[in-house]
Amino acid sequence: MGDDRLGWIFDTPSTDALAARYDHWAESYDADHQTWGWQGPTLTAEALRRHAPSARRILDAGCGTGAAGRALRASGYAGELIGVDLSGGMLARAVDAEYDALIRGSILDLSFRAGTFDGIIATGVFTHGHVGGVAFAELVRVATPEAAISITRRDDISEAFAPFSDALASDGVWRQAEALPITNLHENREDSQQTIVTWITLGSSLNK
Numbered sequence: 001m002g003d004d005r006l007g008w009i010f011d012t013p014s015t016d017a018l019a020a021r022y023d024h025w026a027e028s029y030d031a032d033h034q035t036w037g038w039q040g041p042t043l044t045a046e047a048l049r050r051h052a053p054s055a056r057r058i059l060d061a062g063c064g065t066g067a068a069g070r071a072l073r074a075s076g077y078a079g080e081l082i083g084v085d086l087s088g089g090m091l092a093r094a095v096d097a098e099y100d101a102l103i104r105g106s107i108l109d110l111s112f113r114a115g116t117f118d119g120i121i122a123t124g125v126f127t128h129g130h131v132g133g134v135a136f137a138e139l140v141r142v143a144t145p146e147a148a149i150s151i152t153r154r155d156d157i158s159e160a161f162a163p164f165s166d167a168l169a170s171d172g173v174w175r176q177a178e179a180l181p182i183t184n185l186h187e188n189r190e191d192s193q194q195t196i197v198t199w200i201t202l203g204s205s206l207n208k
């Protein structure tokens, strides 16, 4: 994989290949992210808690090794916490992060009933070669009305996400509650700017 692990992971030809690359990276993923100063989980957990202080059931979409779950627990969140990820290798590293369940699968096709979660967090997932804005509709489907959905989104590809998020807003499915630009979400890397975006679902027919 060489030294440029992010480049290697961004340039993946298929979903199966992405899962395999994360399986391969899982052992050193946390150490690499500690070196890089990955702030996404902590800052996004803070955003979610700000907008959903009473959440009782949170989905960590693309939970990886459990960084966002750990950040939520460190912030005092004591409710139910479910993690979903493509990579079995990454999930195996999340077992000590106090999730109530860890599920291997895609956030594009979740096995939960509509209206299951009143909070959703996704860090490091809306990025190159991972999931596109098409995933927003599935997150909204499993969210309750008035749920908060907080994600990190890379700004250099924000235009690819905008048509999907804007359509959900103009259809009255959600409203954007906050967009927090962060210059270096990896504190110790030269990184493209990312934004922590939070939407609140409005309980449209997509949820039913």
Ligand SMILES: C[S@@+](CC[C@H](N)C(=O)[O-])C[C@H]1O[C@@H](n2cnc3c(N)ncnc32)[C@H](O)[C@@H]1O
Pocket (backbone or CB within 6 Å): 018, 019, 022, 040, 041, 061, 062, 063, 064, 065, 066, 067, 068, 084, 085, 086, 087, 090, 105, 106, 107, 108, 122, 123, 124, 125, 130, 131
């Ligand atoms: C950069 S890692 C972020 C992991 C963790 N959220 C964090 O902040 O450290 C991206 C994760 O998204 C997962 N992923 C990518 N596409 C996915 C999909 N369609 N469904 C579920 N997980 C996905 C990968 O397997 C990987 O664990």
